[in-house]
Amino acid sequence: MTATLIDGSAIAADIRAEIKTRVDALFEATGRRPGLATVLVGEDPASQAYVRMKGKNSVEVGMESFSYKLPATASQEEVEELVRELNANPAVNGILVQLPLPKHLNEEAILGAISLEKDVDGFHPVNIGRLVMKGRQPLFIPCTPKGCMELLRRSGVQLEGANAVVLGRSNIVGMPVAALLLHANATVTTCHSRSKDLPGICRAADVLVAAVGRAEMVKADWIKPGAVVIDVGVNRVDDPSKKSGYRLVGDVAFEEAREVAGAITPVPGGVGPMTIAMLLQNTLDGFERTV
Numbered sequence: 388m389t390a391t392l393i394d395g396s397a398i399a400a401d402i403r404a405e406i407k408t409r410v411d412a413l414f415e416a417t418g419r420r421p422g423l424a425t426v427l428v429g430e431d432p433a434s435q436a437y438v439r440m441k442g443k444n445s446v447e448v449g450m451e452s453f454s455y456k457l458p459a460t461a462s463q464e465e466v467e468e469l470v471r472e473l474n475a476n477p478a479v480n481g482i483l484v485q486l487p488l489p490k491h492l493n494e495e496a497i498l499g500a501i502s503l504e505k506d507v508d509g510f511h512p513v514n515i516g517r518l519v520m521k522g523r524q525p526l527f528i529p530c531t532p533k534g535c536m537e538l539l540r541r542s543g544v545q546l547e548g549a550n551a552v553v554l555g556r557s558n559i560v561g562m563p564v565a566a567l568l569l570h571a572n573a574t575v576t577t578c579h580s581r582s583k584d585l586p587g588i589c590r591a592a593d594v595l596v597a598a599v600g601r602a603e604m605v606k607a608d609w610i611k612p613g614a615v616v617i618d619v620g621v622n623r624v625d626d627p628s629k630k631s632g633y634r635l636v637g638d639v640a641f642e643e644a645r646e647v648a649g650a651i652t653p654v655p656g657g658v659g660p661m662t663i664a665m666l667l668q669n670t671l672d673g674f675e676r677t678v
């Protein structure tokens with residue numbers, strides 16, 4: 388059996404088109420456009436690329452993009468002061484501080500300084516707290532987990548009662564995606580580097596979300612035949628045949644996994660474009676609450 392490909396690039400393009408239509412209509416009605424501010428501290432090449440894509444995509448859907456770059460040596464006070472300025476700027480509806488931050492900075496304090504109404508990453512402790520509690524409504528849901536859920540929804544995957552396994556427990560993906568799967572009435576297991584028998588746990592999954600950041604760790608024999616596999620990993624591996632010297636692979640050994648899974652996301656072209664589409668959706672939602 389060869390798995391159905393879940394085409395995140397195509398689904399994200401549809402969502403961006405829907406967002407652009409709404410942004411244009413709102414501009415007609417109000418003369419204003421949603422604004423997204425990105426803050427990058429330091430010069431990590433992967434983070435630079437992500438932030439560039441976020442700015443480019445926001446402009447393409449008709450939003451205003453504000454891009455801030457601070458040196459890796461920026462102080463806690465400098466970063467927090469910039470966040471406070473952006474909180475006060477009415478042209479800015481969403482503030483995204485790219486993670487990871489340099490080690491000397493206090494991430495929790497910086498994310499906590501972002502105005503709740505502009506927290507388009509959904510990482511403010513109040514938004515995360517509401518996300519993990521039953522019956523509470525966060526103002527924003529973190530973009531990558533939200534993108535995973537949207538891929539599952541648009542692919543018609545039944546989550547109610549399904550065994551969902553999340554491989555990885557990061558604040559950015561593993562923990563929030565587990566919360567969202569639980570809200571969708573899946574039976575959720577989170578596993579990680581200290582779990583015993585990772586292959587066995589994964590093999591019980593009807594829906595497997597791999598978010599560990601280890602290149603091609605999930606092999607074909609970790610996957611239940613017919614399972615839905617969402618691969619969140621974006622790992623650089625050396626590839627001398629490429630001009631860049633590397634290529635991107637997921638956390639799942641894609642070529643062998645697709646022979647076992649029922650449906651699977653590729654890397655690149657799966658979850659990645661959905662993360663940005665959800666960021667744009669969150670920015671639009673934030674803007675709509677102000678008009």
Ligand code: GUN
Binds near residue numbers: 485559
């Ligand atoms: N680094 C990796 N993923 C993300 C994300 O979704 N948001 C931010 N701010 N940083 C990230």
